[in-house]
Amino acid sequence: MKYVSEYRDADTSRRIAEAIDKAVTRAWAVMEVCGGQTHSIVKNGIDQLLPEEITLIHGPGCPVCVTPLETIDRAIALAKSPDVTFCSFGDMLRVPGSEWDLLSVKAAGGDVRIVYSPMDAVKLSATNPDRQVVFFAVGFETTAPATAIAAHTAREQGLMNFSLLTAHVLVPPAIEAILKSPDCRVQGFLAAGHVCAVMGYTEYEPISAEYKVPIVVTGFEPVDILQGILMCVNQLEEGRADVENQYKRVVQREGNPSARALMNRVYEPCDRKWRGIGTIPGSGLKLREEYAEYDAERKFDLDMRPVEEPSECKAGLVLQGVIKPNECPAFGVQCTPDQPLGAPMVSAEGACAAYYRYRRSNS
């Protein structure tokens, strides 16, 4: 496959790993922000190729994992209402809420649908005028333009039976929150390539300058990630702190201006609670006032109180990179993908799921 297979090449991967080995003179801790990168690292065993001086810290970039419990509970409450057709990406369905998950609601007769695109939910609302169609708008800046266009289209078409339960989150405020934390061990970041495909990387430049930390926009295949690490290590060894772009075949400095314009038209930044981490100022997106009628939280009578996390789940520490998934006492014992305690064990981008699937015995 063009643009994929060459980035999975064994010889190229080994060559870059050797270059990293040569460049390293001391220990460095690098965080890959995105859960997609975490999965690629663990699935492909990329860390096995790295010199022991390099520690990879898995970041909080799994949107499913950081969606707070109370939002999941609201989704479940909506999905249980008899006049609601609740649409979601597949990953959210098995995430445990306080008592239920969406799959159980579906099994108990709730109208829960897996869709690949928010526009499928818009279509459903157009063809089912007697149903209230709600789409669970989860994701980083990568999926926000798609949910923005769904809200925009629903408004253009005058669809009054469509709404979004919005839980969008933003990467740069999360990186800043990590850097501000007194326990921060991270010395360099691999920024999430697909987020930057939308947003560009100008917003990372002030962060890199202020905290003197290298940030390398990085792709998802083994060669991408190894190259991202090499670029980051070179900066660290040379004492530089710049924003660099490894993922040039996809990401431009300005990102995708039309997608950003659409996002800005529909959404505005807000404070957002991250599951297991807490509230990060300006780290979420909410619908602007003009789109208030498409906001499920305003449209339906939902319990808006915060909910406490179960104490046995250490997802918060995993999401902040403080512990590795297999250092959690519940890992693989009370908590497995079939019986998850927390979202990182469920999502295709969750660090716990990656460790469980690819390395639970040799860990």
Place this chain on the structure above:
Amino acid sequence: MDEPLDFNLTCPAPIRRYPHILLAHGGGGRLMHDLLDSVITPAFKNEILNQGHDSAVLDVPTGRLAFTTDSYVVHPLFFPGGDIGSMAVYGTVNDLAMSGASAVALSVGLILEEGLPMETLWRVVQSIGAAARQCGVRIATGDTKVVERGKGDGVFVNTSGVGVVRSSNVISPAGVLSGDVIIVNGDLGRHGMAVMAVREGLEFESEIDSDSAPVAEAVMALIDAGIDVHCLRDLTRGGLASTVNEIAKASGTGITLEETAVPVRSDVSAACEILGFDPLYVACEGRFAAFVPERDAERAVEIISANSPAEAAVIGRVTGEPPGLVTLTSRIGTRRILDMMSGEQLPRIC
């Protein structure tokens, strides 16, 4: 298939009056007999079924019998490269072949939904009949039920089968030994992606055809050639990854696979990339894994390839340790666990 099916055939006269299945078509009365006599029995025609008795009486061959059952609920009913009818025959014939048995007789149970177009039923039973003739197996008995509209999804099919075991040794996970070589009879993942592509309305440059096919010929050729087959398993639900995990656990051996040796067509792997699937977990309907001793491996690959529509390939081997665990050597030369599928394969979200 011997001859292409003419799906433009008009349904027989008495049925034409009823373009859709009614509840009465399963009610035991005249309408049901019309349906059986004009649509179903002619499609399956053979001397045992023609006896029209409550149960089929078969001559029992000497030796061991294999017996299996499977239900088919695929949606959509027709997909590129196959349909629920042929799949229901191949699936059960293939299950018998996995015990080294050659199919003798099948039963066919049809659960029809009220309102199903008669034309659709006609196409399904014609396909069942053609597939049975292709596999040289008789449909000895059957049953038809109709459920109310909304209580089914068009057609569900159950097939059971009996077969005569042709191999002298017992083919089962218990026969797997350390040092065995694992062979697959062709590229993986086509069935799952063909169905998903239709379901999701995806269009690719060339259509992905299902791999749905009978595999008994290849298996019998292995047995006839005296290959010491230790275990056979079809790669249906859960795909290759789940199958080899089942065998590693059942046999108490370790298994290691080479990612680059696993054949996957480039259009299938592209479709998997788009939808967030891993081809190692995608269901096939005409693929199996054979566990044979190293000394027979080369010959087994030749025999399977000569008797299959696709090229066989060695994809891994059985190791003693660690018992019950499957590992994969990745594309970039690192090692990792290849786990059994958990839940359904869920699409990624960003």
